[in-house]
Amino acid sequence: MASCVSGxxxxxxxxxxxxxxxxxxxxxxxxxxxxxxxVFGISAPVxxxxxxxxxxxxxxxxxxxxxxxxxVILSTSLVHVLPEAxxxxxxxxxxxxxxxxxxxxxxxVTMIGAITALLVDLTASEHMGHGGGGGGGGGxxxxxxxxxxxxxxxxxxKFGADLEIQENSExxxxxxxxxxxxxxxxxxxxxxxxxIGVTMGMSQNQCTIRPLVAxxxxxxxxxxxxxxxxxxxxxxxxxxxxxxxxxFAVTTPLGIILGMxxxxxxxxxxxxxxxxxxxxxxxxxxxxxxxxxALVDLIALDFFHNKMLTTTGESGSRLKKLCFVALVLGxxxxxxxxxxx
Numbered sequence: 001m002a003s004c005v006s007g008x009x010x011x012x013x014x015x016x017x018x019x020x021x022x023x024x025x026x027x028x029x030x031x032x033x034x035x036x037x038x039v040f041g042i043s044a045p046v047x048x049x050x051x052x053x054x055x056x057x058x059x060x061x062x063x064x065x066x067x068x069x070x071x072v073i074l075s076t077s078l079v080h081v082l083p084e085a086x087x088x089x090x091x092x093x094x095x096x097x098x099x100x101x102x103x104x105x106x107x108x109v110t111m112i113g114a115i116t117a118l119l120v121d122l123t124a125s126e127h128m129g130h131g132g133g134g135g136g137g138g139g140x141x142x143x144x145x146x147x148x149x150x151x152x153x154x155x156x157x158k159f160g161a162d163l164e165i166q167e168n169s170e171x172x173x174x175x176x177x178x179x180x181x182x183x184x185x186x187x188x189x190x191x192x193x194x195x196i197g198v199t200m201g202m203s204q205n206q207c208t209i210r211p212l213v214a215x216x217x218x219x220x221x222x223x224x225x226x227x228x229x230x231x232x233x234x235x236x237x238x239x240x241x242x243x244x245x246x247x248f249a250v251t252t253p254l255g256i257i258l259g260m261x262x263x264x265x266x267x268x269x270x271x272x273x274x275x276x277x278x279x280x281x282x283x284x285x286x287x288x289x290x291x292x293x294a295l296v297d298l299i300a301l302d303f304f305h306n307k308m309l310t311t312t313g314e315s316g317s318r319l320k321k322l323c324f325v326a327l328v329l330g331x332x333x334x335x336x337x338x339x340x341x
Contacts, residue, residue, distance in 0.1 A: 017207035030213040031253040037217040038249040041224020049232035062233045067323040069229030070298035071330025077290035079335045085283030093273040106284045113288020178234040181297045188289035197255015202263045215340035222334050
């Protein structure tokens, strides 16, 4: 168990960095900087999707963006959120108390988050009239929108009309699935963003906050790219699209303001045991949701059930390699940020 007693040198350094006025000034700057970077991150893939819409490469471009997004989301959950949750609940102020010292709650709550995401997936799949959450069962297959629509011109008569109705129905199921994935992903990311914001807002250590402003700005860009890539493919209406992008952009800044209010009202800083417990539990729940969504509803769905990636031939093989590279780049770029945030 880690010792709660700090060294003299570390204590002196921490006391020198603790400046409420300077920390508040930095936090107000971070609210605007993080908001702008969040807007840029989540809107970039959405605008790219609009630009490519109707062009021959539209489906392929969206698929590559989504694979990059899956890498970002997977790395966010495993490299950023989950270790921070374990660290919060393993802090000596928490782990020395009952019941936190008796059971690995971070792992338990992560598992609950993953099972909850599965339950939401199954319930929505049942509602849509088919079984299975990942697209492999119950007759649901991933159908690129352009491919589904492109073949309609060749169909004639009653048989063609029946096929058109069937393909429209399958296309709508795919759209509903993609919208569900985007919405559940946003819930998981919002949990994570609130935790980041509140923790930073409660901190009075200017030496910690100063590098965090830059690091979190890049963090929000990549996380926004991940979520935006999924939102772009879901085909939401303009109003819903703006609402989801705005929710992501304002969550961390609002979390910072909430953290400042909590400190002003209670005097709790980011090292308070109650704050650490809440941070650990919410982080674990968020991590479980994001791990499930990244592996099941993004990576497995695309690589094993997307017709563009399961097609044999040189074109399909080249696209599969490109998507795998995008997945690795997304996960590597987000993992690299763990050095700073």
